[in-house]
Amino acid sequence: MTTLTIEKKNNKRKIEKNQSTSNASNKKNVFETKDLNLWYGDDHALKEINLSIPENEVTAIIGPSGCGKSTFIKTLNRMVEMVPIVKISGAIKYREKNIFQPKYRVEELRTQVGMVFQKPNPFPKSIYDNIAYGPRIHGIRNKKILDQIVEKSLRGAAIWDEVKDRLNENAYGLSGGQQQRICIARCLAIEPDVILMDEPTSALDPISTLKVEELVQELKKDYSIVIVTHNMQQAARISDKTAFFLTGEVVEFSDTDALFSNPEDKRTEDYITGRFG
Amino acid sequence: MKYVDTAQVQKRMNLRLTTNKLAKSLFFLSTMFGLIVLVVLIYRVFSQGIQWIDLQFLTGKLSTFAENAGVMGPLLGSFWLMLVVAPLTMFLGVGTAIYLEEYAKKGRIPSFIQTNIANLAGVPSIVFGLLGLTVFVKGFSLGNVVLAGGLTMSLLVLPIVVVASQESIRAVPQYLREASYGMGATKWQTVKNVVLPASLPGILTGVILSLSRAIGETAPLVVLGIPALLIPFPDSIFDKFTVMPLQIYYWTIDSALTKEYANLAAGAIVVLLMLLFLMNSIAIIIRNKYQRRL
Ligand SMILES: Nc1ncnc2c1ncn2[C@@H]1O[C@H](COP(=O)(O)OP(=O)(O)OP(=O)(O)O)[C@@H](O)[C@H]1O
């Protein structure tokens, strides 16, 4: 009980710090970053980020190209560490545990925090094997269970009807939009807690984009979602909260409605009204 | 005003087109040169050697009488040699490549190793023979048996396998690795399930090419002191042996005294060449088969 109250206090303080207008009151947070800094070599890509990602909501990250959006969400599942020159300071708490603790297992984190990438990146394997990849690496061998997971995940990603008769065909034979939904399904198959999406629709046509957007709305019932997007209409349509990044800093973080209708910072206003690079 | 003078462009057009044609003929001739030499070579060897190849020649023992001699001994020797070289280079070569590409942090030591592997690929094969003689034949007291020859040959072709495997591992797109790591896979799971399947065609091609190199290589085995005697067929890796190219070498030398040996050499060359063509074809088939799936 006590820890919970402390946690809440912490939240409040952070929210004040981010000049947030939002309520955020009794929602739990999946992620909380504290004074997060990241450098690529000498290039300071993330500066003093203090953000709280709420549970079962869609949090959008917007901002001009190169402002650190991808870097930020890749830091949440520590994928950014694949770049050898990266240095990080500060803390990220996932479910109240600092993910940078020396003993923290990245493999465990990434099982809980799934990721969908900007470019669809299915494996050159069958559709079935793509979806079963995650469960298999986590040790599920039972064919019946795998079958069920595959169907559930494909249904969850709204692509079951399109591929159910060709599960053994190579996923490369699908269209870009279908491939991206396969990737979402692949991510659902490990039953994550949080789903990170880095511009999941930037390579898709309008209809596929719409499908993915609807999907995100559907998924937020069961998952917490962080989505990077270049498309402000998209952010406004599908997200509950929005963070505006600029040159590695969070300029504004609040409820999406508030941010778009009534931005507090001049720079946010310039950006969302298109008066800004 | 216009910067591009149309009249000038028209005037130069002819020259440019002629140069273009000239370049094409030049490259075509370069290709033809190699091809013609190859065809002549194969024609000469086949026309001399093919009539000597019959069942007797393929399955017979070595003999001082040319008409009774067969190549079964050296064929078996080459086979046993491959039985040592293939698994060893596959395991060590691919293992090294995986380590360097996937595990080693980029830095001074890996790039030092890298440079040395490249250098090793350029070391003359006779030097490897000397190494094998000192270390395996004498040092480990193996004697000049299949195992010693196989170890020596493995060292010789290892750099080829390492470099080919590295290249094909490097060609696996990073986004496939990211997809795997992003789902909580460990490094080994990612290597096993994503990297290796995708790079397998390149790796196999490298392995098979290195094996054909090992089958054709002669110099290091001469240094190891592989006998030209009428030894019994080898039937384990601890037996003495001889191999196809070595047999060809000795027959060619002896043809100064006994004319018929030249024909035996030609026949053996044809058999060896066919073996090599077969292996290279397998490499190509494997590559095409897997590449289409990607
Ligand atoms: N692997 C890397 N090595 C070095 N610098 C990098 C690397 N990746 C990103 N950066 C730098 O970090 C900064 C933020 O990049 P990031 O990819 O996070 O931007 P972004 O907001 O996602 O941009 P976009 O909208 O174009 O995708 C940029 O200045 C970029 O040059």
Ligand SMILES: [Mg+2]
């Ligand atoms: Mg990006």
